[in-house]
Amino acid sequence: MQFFPANISIDQFLSGVCGAYSNKLMADLGIKVHPVSNLQVSHPVDDWLASGLLHSRNGAIADKLCPVPLASCAIAAMKCFCALSDLQIPDVEQGAKMLGCRSLITGFIPMGTQSAGKSCHLISSLDGQIALNLARPQDWESLPALFATEAPVCDWESVRHHSRQLPTKQLLDSGRLLGLAIADALASDSSTPSWFRIPFSVHNTQEALRQTPLKPSPVIIDLSSLWAGPLCSYLWQQAGAHIIKVESTGRPDGARQGNLEFYQLINQGKQSVSLALDTRQGQKQLENLIRQADIVIEGSRPRALRQMGIHAEALLASNPGLTWLSISAYGRGKSAQNWPGYGDETAVAAGLSRILYxxxxxxxxxxxAIADPLTGLHAALAGWTAWRSGGGKLIELSLYDVVRHCIAVTAPQDNDYSRRYREWEQYLxxxxxxxxxxxxxxxxxxxKLGQHNHLYLQPESTLVKNFCDSNLAAR
Structure with a gap:
């Protein structure tokens, strides 16, 4: 299904890997691309250096070069979004810089089998290699059950000892039942997945698209947290959208407890509403906000909102102009929709660490956590395009599928990553x-959390009017 009517098109603006990938993204969205002269060309190694993730220190490269051109894919996604939203960015490398922004703020870098954020480790199982992400303090409490032991498991040395005693499948099955973020580092899938899906659409044909003029700036309810979703809505905010960040009073965005500068970077310019989402009143308030929005973005597992009585399909059916963007770890499919996941181990599951090995x-x-910013960039493009095309769609992206898509689309023709790695090292x-x-x-x-509750939780509140009034008052 095409998002855009057939008469929408853009000029081609990149060549090489970036150009090929941007053309693929646009073709997937049904957007025509016109070739132009004087195309910008960059080598994938230059794009990796632009990201900051190689961490050049005193002229030395402190991290291994990855032979998958993810930084080039990020640049392509960013340029496509800018072309469609008329967002002006300072340089063509801005997409690559999104991949390394947190690392450049915190100074953290991956140290071999330990992730940059230190919560995820690559460890051996009895018959393979897994990635285990213990991102929350309560995850450690589940480890005795994961390893079927009564002994305390309090440090990574103990985790590695117990993991070596059990097969990968048992660890994966038990870990997912316990709500742990865990992945098989040796899993291999050569197929090319779609980087987005449309599991539900109100409109079946292009003729059914909205006939009323498009608003100059959409109002967006941002229910997402951590990195991918907030980065997506930050890009929309930079393009002129009105963002209302909605959080639970009991469980606000966990990124608030992390690095303050990084949280500020991707949440600046957004207004904040906090709701008691464990109460019926809070759930009704959320539903009222959603019914007035142009776009909803959420990053929870599907059952989380359904348990509150919030059903994306029903809200889309009653508001055909609404766009609903769902970001998850592994997608909304029945088998994997409840698997927890973060940016590090989902990238491992997609095959990145296996290629590096x-x-x-x-x-x-x-x-x-490279799957997070990479997905955030792709989500900004897909969600904005869906809104531009009239809404009425549930758009689904997963961290896992976006990374797998990037790997599959940019793979060497002979699948010889070792040869590419040697060539890129020589270039470097x-x-x-x-x-x-x-x-x-x-x-x-x-x-601050809930700073704008007074604007939006009154029965007569109108999202667009109150957002604009509050911005005028702040000037």
Missing amino acids: QVCGTWRFCGD LQIPARPAIKKLTIQCSTA
Whole structure:
């Protein structure tokens, strides 16, 4: 199904890997691309360096080069979004910089089998290799049940000891039942998945698209948290959208407890509403906000909202102009929809660490939770396009499928990553030494939790009017 009517098109603006990938994204969305002269060309290694994830320190490369051009894919997704939203960005490398922004703020880098954020480790099982992400304090409490032991499991040395005693399948099955983020690092799938899906649509034909003029700026209810979803809505905010970040009073966005500068970077400019979502009143307030929105973005597992009586399909059916964007770890399919996941181990599940092991001979992570920003960039493009085309669609993206799509579309024709790795290393050696990467400092502020409740929780509240009034008052 095409998002756009057939008369919408853009000029081609990139060549090489970036150009090929941007053309693929646009073709998937049904957008015509016109070739133009003087195309911008960059080598995938230059794109990786632009991301900051190779961490050039005093001219030395502190991390292994990844032979999958994810930074080039990020640049392509960003450029496509900018072309459709008329967003002006300072340079063509901005998409790549989104991949490394958190690492440049915190200074954290992946250390071999330990992720940049330190919560995820690559460890051996009895018959393979897994990635286990213990992102929450309560995850450690589940480890005795995971390893079927009565002994306490309090550190990573103990985790590695117990993991080596059990087969991968048992660890995966038990871990997912316990709500742990766990992945098989040796899993392999050569198919090319779609980077987005439309599991539900109100409109069946292009003729059914909205006939009323499109609003200049959509109002967006952002129910997402952590990185992928907030990055997506941040890009929309930069393109002129009105973002209302809605959080639970009992369980606000966990990123608020992390690095403050990173949280400020991707949540600046958004207004904040907090609701008691464990009560019927809070759930009704959320439903009222959604019914007035143009776009909803959420990053929870499907059952979380359904348990509150919030059903995306029903709300779309009653409001055909609404666009609903769902970001999850593994998608809304029956088998995997309840699997928890974060940016590090979903990238491992998609095959990144397996490729690095193939070419380097050691297990390691690629980047910093790289599936998160990569998915956020793709989500911004898909969601904005769906809104531009008239809404009425549930758009689904998963961290796992986006990374798998990037790998599959950009794979070497002979699938020889070792040869590509050697060629890219030679290219890297010929590049003049760069100065040490400087820590990125963010100077901006974000709304306090629930700061704008008074604007939107009154029965007569109108989202667009109150958003504009509050912005005028703040000037």
